[in-house]
Amino acid sequence: MKHPYDFESEATALVARMSIDEKASLMSGSSFWHLQPLAQYDLPPIMVSDGPHGLRKQGNQADHMGLTASVPATCFPTAVTLASSWDRALIAEVGAAIGRECLAEEVSVLLAPGVNIKRSPLCGRNFEYYSEDPFMAGEMAAAFIGGVQSTGTGTSLKHFAVNNQEAQRMVVDTLVDRRTLFEIYLPAFEAAVTQAQPWTVMCAYNRLNGIYCSEHEELLTGILRDRWGFKGLVVTDWGAVNERPRGIAAGLELEMPSSGGVNDRLVAAQVKDGSxxxxxxxRAAGRVTQMILASKNNTAPHAVDFDTHHALARKAAAEGAVLLKNNAILPLGKDKSVALIGAFADAPRFQGAGSSQVNAAKLDKPLDAFVARLGDANVTYAQGFDAELAEADEELIAEAVAAAERSDIAVIMAGLPPLFEAEGFDRTHLRQPEQIENLIAAVAAANENTVVVLSNGAPIEMPWLEHVSAVLEIYLAGQAGAHALVDLLYGDVNPSGRLAETFPMALADCPAQENFANHKRQLVYREGLNIGYRHFTSHDVPVLFPFGHGLSYTQFSYSDAALLADWSADSETVEVAVTVTNSGDKAGAEVVQLYVRDVEATAYRPDRELKAFQKISLAAGESRQVQFTLDKRAFAYFDVTQDDWDVEPGAFEILFAASCTDIRQTLTVNLPDGSGRNSQPMREAPYVIMEDAQLAALGLSVTAPESIKPYHANTTLADIRGHWLGKRVCEAALNMAAKTMGKRQETPVAMKMREEMIMSLRLKTVQIMSAGALTPKRFDLLLLALNNHWLRFLARLMRR
Incomplete structure (x- = not known):
């Protein structure tokens, strides 16, 4: 399969023949999902579609919220579940399957994957992202991109960059020091670009250090292209354009969706007048043309085997499930009666809400899967809570307790209702609804053999943990998750998932919480490098379950850590190994994790950082030597005095681990003098939360946030809701959205998503998405009226 950059010369020749207006027309879509065609050059209107765990192809509906109908497709487990498999080959296989479904539906580019770092467990969209660790996220993204693009379908790596919350995402200015930017928030993008070359990179809505990502020249050109060698095109998130000409100059090629030609005409006019x-x-037209040509070349009729994809979804769900706790109750005996409790048994929570939402071609239910395994007589179902809202209902709890008392085993299908996490808004706490927590407590008191199965997209607190016998985290397991669950509970599949994020004891333990989703227009990332396990291990903060944790039905032992090849100036690598033995009586898979610790650093370094991992399968009693090659980057930090990566010579510990806190074997390696460039390494004191002076030393100046008034193009609808005219504009926008979505989407989560996402829109975005109806003159008049400048309003009204 060919990539867009393979068509560079052909695209250059075509663009040379185009007029200014024709080139400008390629700068935005022709509709919500299609690029602009130019029939005279045989350039068709190729289609792009969401999403990260399955195809969400719509018609021409203007819906990026996932609330209107889309074609049936395989709903694979979400990114959080896939990442928990720690299996690059599996993720590539899932990517290839989604790519084949794209080909069958004539979709040229899949708008995935998302690699934003899980700065806080509260981010409403965390289920779409892989990890809190940048190395982990980058490896997963590269595997997924490689799988999708092996079919000839392009991908869109998103959201570039530092988009870590839903609140104020259209306008928030994220202030991040340079070292943290390069060590935490950019490496996943870097790995995906350098390893897999996605066809496109999607810029984020937010601003980064004062500049909108859609016109951030250093981000889009200096880093993405010059440092990393990106060869594709940059596309906006839907409606993310600020100033279109400035964006093109900065390195942004494609605006989506269509602006009704408004911005295209603006660009053409400025080219013609010489400004x-x-x-x-x-350059921009050439890159868009390259992608269209590649899409044409790779288009081929393709039939989808949905049964095979369903089987793959089942496999992925099983491999991504994480056994958090097991007091010797699992695997379950097949002769035991089961009380299956919880509304998610009959109405499974299998994916998140928003632009990633897939119309599942098939959906298995846990209740049906249990009955198929045990028979009707051995399964008693009790609803326990309402699947949508989980509001207080003592009668449902009483029914569940009665069922648990009559059964040998109680399996509770718990987690988070869809209203708790979705695109467009963030969570405010880490608890489940009180009804579900009370249900777990009551059932556990009635039956000591209680197993809790969690369906959620991000960590939760577990005040009931010590009272239950087992906890299995299946996250959002996709359309085949039900049978995967039964496979796991009854030992057909040995759990092998490991957490790709930390489950904290309490929200207050997360350092980013002081500066997260506070509904202000500016966020300062004062915690710096102290994200996820880097914080918890560096500062000895106890957690509920650590990064990398996961149990098995067998046991693994580690031995014989060895240095196979020491550092050399020629290779600038170190080769190490450890032997892993399956010391139990069942076949199983272990994730061998390698962390690096700088024991002599003068710059502040987190206590340990993941730098390599391998997932291996071992028969009972089998041993295997697992080898790793660590390059210079595995030991490096970003030195802001050089504006580049560097290493400090000296001792480093290589930690072979089963989780970030379960260190099994340790090696010490020494990087000799001359392995680093800087004879005077950066010095930096340890910190948890940085003050302005510390941030300034790392290249970040904290400036005053943007004011809301006077109202301007980047004012949000929520900002103008208190104005008499603004209130009418908001009502009209909400009514239009409701009409587009239709009556069938009047669910609580759909209504909350619609409210939050519409109210977060910038006025500029509303103009873009009006497809030309809100002309520049009408937009000027709106702003003048909102700011009560009535004389200027009349003057502008009279002017042509």
Whole structure:
């Protein structure tokens, strides 16, 4: 399969024949999901579609919220579940399956994967992202991209960059020091680009250190292209354009969706009057043309085997499930009666809400899967809570307790209702609804053999943990998760998932919480490098379950850590190994994790950082030597004094581990003098939360946040809701959205998503998405009226 960059010369020749207006027309879509065609050059209107765990192809509906109908497709487990498999080959296989479904539906580019770092467990979209660790996220993304693009379908790596919350995502200015930016928030993008070359990178809505990502020249050109060698095109998130000409000059090629030609005409006019360099337009038009040509070349009729994809979804769900606790109750005996409790048994929570939402081609239910395994007589179902809202209902709890008392085993299908986590808003706490927590407590008191199965997209607190016998985290397991669950509970599949995120004891333990989703227009990332396990291990903060944790039905022992090849100036690598033995009586898979600790650092370094991992399968009693090659980057930090990566010579510990806190074997390696470039390494004191002076030393100046008034193009609908005219504009926008979504989407989560996402829109975005109805003159008039400048309003009204 060919990539867009394979068509560079052909695209350049085509663009040379185009007029300014024709080139400018390629700068935005022709509709919500299609690129602009140019029939005279045989360039068709190729289609792009969401999403990260399955195809969400719509018609021409203007819906990026996932609330209207889409074609049936395989709903694979969400990114949080896939990442928990720690299996690169599996994720590539899932990517290839989604790519094949894209081909069958004539979708040229899949708008995935998302690699934003899980800065806080509260982010409403965390289920779409892989990990709190940048190395882990990058490895998963590269595997997924490689799988999708092996079919000839392109991908879109998103959201570039530092988009770590839903609140104020259209306008928030994220202030991040340079070292933290390069060590935490960029490496996943870097790995995906350098290893897999996605066709496109999608810029985020937010601003980064004062500049909108859609026009951030250092981000889109200096880092993405010059440092990393990205060869594809940059596309906006839907409606993320700020100033279109400025964005093109900065390295942004494609605006989506269509602006009704408004921005295209603006660009063309500026080229014609000499105020905008046509070379920028040529570059951007060339990259769009390259992608269209690649799509044409890779298009081929393709039939989808949905049964095979369903089986793959079942496998992925099983491999991504994490056994958090097991007091010798699992695997379950097949002769035991089961009380299956919880509404998710009959109405499974199998994916998140928002732009990633898939119309599942098939959906298995846990209740049906249990009955198929045990028979009707051995399964008693009790609802326990309402699947949508989980509001207080003592009668449902009483029914569940009665069922538990009559059964040998109680399996509770718990987790988070959809209203608790979705695109468009963030969570406010880490608890389940009180009804579900009370249900677990009551059932556990009635039956000591209680197993809790969690369906949620991100960590939760577990005040009931010590009272239950087992906890299995299946996250959002996709359409085949039900039978995967039964496979796991009854030992057909040995659990092998490991957490790709930390489950904290309490929300207050998370350092980012002081500066997260506070509904202000500016967020300062004062915690710096102290994200996830880096914080918890560096500062000895106890957690509920650590990063990398996961149990098995067998046991693994580690031995014989060995240095196979020491550092050399020629290779600038270290080769190490450890022997892993399955010391139990069942076949199983272990994730061998390798962390690096700098024991002599002068710059502040987290206590340990993941730098390699392998997932291996071992028969009972089998041993295997697992080898790793660590390059210079595995020992490096980002030195802001050099504005580049560097290493400090000296001792480093290689930690072979079963989780970030379960260290099984340790090696010490020494990097000799001369392995680093800087004879005077950066010095930095340890910190948890940085003050302005510390941030300034790392290249970040904390400036005053943008004011809301006077109202301007980047004012949100929520900001103007208190104005008499703004209230009417908001009502009209909400009514239009409701009409587009239709009556069938009047669920609590759909209504909350619609409210939050519409109210977060910038006025500029509303103009873009009006497809030309809100002309520049009408937009000017709206702003003048909102700011009560009535004389200027009348003057502008009279002017042509």
């Amino acid at each position: 905008f360099d046509e070379a920028h337009l040529d």
